[in-house]
Amino acid sequence: MTVKEYKAHPGEKVLTINSMNNYIKKVEYAVRGRIAIRAEEIRDELSAGKKFPFDTVVNCNIGNPQQLNQKPITFFRQVASLCENPDLLSDDKAHLVSQLYPSDAITRAKQLLKDIGPSIGAYSHSQGVPAIRRTVANFLEKRDNSSPANINHIYLTQGASSGVQTILTMLTQDSHSGIMIPIPQYPLYSATLSLVGATPVPYYLDERQQWGLDIEQLTRIVKEARHNGTDVRALVIINPGNPTGQCLTKENLTEILTFCYNQQLVLLADEVYQTNIYTKERPFISFRKALLDHPLEHVKKQVELVSFHSISKGMVGECGRRGGYFECINLNQDILDQIYKMASVSLCPNIHGQILVDLMCHPPQPNDPSYPLYREEYEAIYQSLKRRSQRLEDAFNAMEGVSCQPAQGSMYLFPTITLPKKAIQEAQRRGLAPDAFYSEEMLEATGVCVVPGSGFGQVEGTYHFRSTFLPEEHLFDAFCSNIEAFHAKFLNQYKD
């Protein structure tokens, strides 16, 4: 080995784009990539008085409901604020506090403080507060009408993302190890695999079949990848889909589990949109339930499942707190120990996120004083999301050359756009993917920030973008018509 020469005064930095970790360099994360950075710049320029054809930037690039004024659930915030300031729970404050807080919020905060220990400012158990994991276990049992969950197999996390990163890293090591990921996908998956230097093994969702997935294709792909020397270790399913919004049937879940058994794959189920479900025909069913109900005993006993959930989405939308959990089924004890060790290196998931996990999994119940308000708030957000998803889907489908699958679930629509040749040429001239060019033009014209389909992956030669339907309902008509007007103008400008 040649020893590198170290000169004393080279004037060059040690950490440069050439010397840095090459895996990090390859990471791509479009949701907060180039176009989102430009949106931030425009926001700054707007506040500095610069003129644009619009007054505000609308961030539809990211599922960030409260940024677009979705109201937090009152009960959740009441309990959290009492935990934060336990002084309010002392007897001498009771006459004032009882005028500000419902009694069940006070009771719940006292219980949580007791469960958490002397203070919410202390590190908890690395895996999360045991009593909060118990709440999650009860929630899973009830949701799936199933046998009890084991609190030792539940890990609280700082959002679903950090859990996904831990498990993907555990499963891979280098370019020899591969993970099956959907295309289109949420780019956390490809980013994490890039970081480890592992190989993404893409499978395609079929847009014409409402972004469905088909076992024959999965089988062909895993065999091919293995034939080419990739040690395929796991299958990632995002259900409800992100960016694609589809919701899988129980039959489909069952056959996917059988496939995982036959092909010896760990199943990673990203189920963070499980309450964002907008059609009666496609209720959410968890992989956990499908596994515990699986007709084949050997599948049920054998398939290793890790499923992820989060406080960031649904009607909770508390993404800024970074809270979530994952549950493991059929994992070996020594692997659970290794996950615990990795959780310990980061000490513990933040307690505020843990508190919200507890509240999400055990909200006010009928007969609780806070129940009526909770239901009202929850239902209002839900119905509004449903209306807005439909309204935006209709708008997209009415636009020339645009076609959009219905949102069965999630917070996103992912329309396909037919771009004129001239637009594609102009994009190439600028060194951009055609849908990135389209999205950037949309931002400059309307202030609406979406993410180009190329950031999620798509069938070659097709173009998409992902948009949330989170802008407030009273602004929604204007939001849709701004996009419509931009689109018409864009097509006109680049028409063949």
Place this chain on the structure above:
Amino acid sequence: MTVKEYKAHPGEKVLTINSMNNYIKKVEYAVRGRIAIRAEEIRDELSAGKKFPFDTVVNCNIGNPQQLNQKPITFFRQVASLCENPDLLSDDKAHLVSQLYPSDAITRAKQLLKDIGPSIGAYSHSQGVPAIRRTVANFLEKRDNSSPANINHIYLTQGASSGVQTILTMLTQDSHSGIMIPIPQYPLYSATLSLVGATPVPYYLDERQQWGLDIEQLTRIVKEARHNGTDVRALVIINPGNPTGQCLTKENLTEILTFCYNQQLVLLADEVYQTNIYTKERPFISFRKALLDHPLEHVKKQVELVSFHSISKGMVGECGRRGGYFECINLNQDILDQIYKMASVSLCPNIHGQILVDLMCHPPQPNDPSYPLYREEYEAIYQSLKRRSQRLEDAFNAMEGVSCQPAQGSMYLFPTITLPKKAIQEAQRRGLAPDAFYSEEMLEATGVCVVPGSGFGQVEGTYHFRSTFLPEEHLFDAFCSNIEAFHAKFLNQYKD
């Protein structure tokens, strides 16, 4: 390449200790390792009624002040609870809320909510809320009596640990890249390097010189490592030291910076214990200040410095929230962009941690209504920590065969223990490091959980343990005498 055979029904799991990521398997993190896990078990067994020679487990293995009943700073919690429940800030609640909260807490919460945006439940800027980074920048300027800091070079994080992990990963890639770390060290460093497969290049702190470090040794080590083919990229300094508690002089900081310049090393300064300083002769001086004041212009302009701070330690002690920041000096813009990208993949540091960073960096000022209480609380915690560090140091130094350097800073003491041969043999018989055996015996006898020196690294043939001095002051005499009694009994049992 031979293609692996996949049999359909092998009855073996996919993810096993043999198939998992080998780098993760190699990670060690003693602070929450075997002995801490045993302490948890004992705690459970105690609550289940099992008898031990003690009533409670005392966790001295981890700097977790509020777990041992350190009171949170009232003002911080007041502001945080108002941010959590902004409903309390509405006009119709003012007559009640003004009886529960001081006016400056109300004003500060309103300001923070305005700075953060519509809701603390939303994702913030990936790098942290700009106004909070501004607070950090002002704090740095004031602390160091220096030129202003740049908010674009500050990254808010989920505790210092996550920042350290990001930067170490950025700097390394494989076993070819090396990072100089102190021995003894805080095991986050070795754990993170294990995870990337990078090479730790250890340098030794000199226990006889109050755990000082010596440039000649550093120079010899970096040259040797490079000669052996390791691309040494950075030097880690923990100041005040963990587990060793020393605090470096400005002269020492200055020469370390010159060393980094001469040897082309990035300097990573872990300064999370910067307010845990117990001797007047050794005030904390930041590497930032030493760099900005450096007498050699080329050093000042060239040396890349990343310094880390946290809300977990000091008199704040809010470790359960996971908040902190790092500041970069002299880093290339394209590297700053890459750090931003990595921050984006995790979306944002949790907002509650960010709020506490703001409060820590800008606490109540003289003339603010909350100032007197804030000072009183801060000073009480500080003086008590100082007394307890002295009390425990004295106790250790009075014990036979134990010698302990004074705690100039941090939350830990790291005494060296001379173990009798028979004890060492007994440890070997049990397959344990001798100080691990000693520490486990201490736990079983007293309920006190410390971390063996072997978890931090130490000169071969020497034995240590790390203990916090965080047990409550009214329990401190009993705490010390329990350890003393155990130690005497242990020596007696294994005397040569």
